[in-house]
Amino acid sequence: MSIFELIGELFNPGQVGEIDFNDSRETYHRKFITIRLVISLLLLGLLEYLFLRYPKHYNDFVYILKVNAFLLIYLLISFKIKIRSNSDNLGWVPFLIDNPFRISDDFNRFLVVLKVLFMPGKYISSSIHDFYKSIVTK
Numbered sequence: 330m331s332i333f334e335l336i337g338e339l340f341n342p343g344q345v346g347e348i349d350f351n352d353s354r355e356t357y358h359r360k361f362i363t364i365r366l367v368i369s370l371l372l373l374g375l376l377e378y379l380f381l382r383y384p385k386h387y388n389d390f391v392y393i394l395k396v397n398a399f400l401l402i403y404l405l406i407s408f409k410i411k412i413r414s415n416s417d418n419l420g421w422v423p424f425l426i427d428n429p430f431r432i433s434d435d436f437n438r439f440l441v442v443l444k445v446l447f448m449p450g451k452y453i454s455s456s457i458h459d460f461y462k463s464i465v466t467k
Contacts, residue, residue: 345433346414346440362463365456407450414440
């Protein structure tokens, strides 16, 4: 952050995206819900494999508990938030060159990075929730 960004925001403020905690999602057909559940369980298994792939971790119960607690918290956070960045304010060549006169483009790029980080967790958690809501409860 430079002094030029702070001064530039005073004269010409840019739009910033938002993080919403009340997510309204669309519903899917029953067979797509099942397909999404299978894909999300495969992704969840891949995440477990990446964290627990070394044999020394299979014997450490505390490490397995920490990994599963981390994944559960990640999935809960991913399920609850919806990140929207303003795509009109991402820098000069969008996302490549920083606008030295605005700090709001830095915030929007940070929101894009957060969205990419939480996207797999959102997919996994929403597909498990949809499966439970549509098939198990009926």
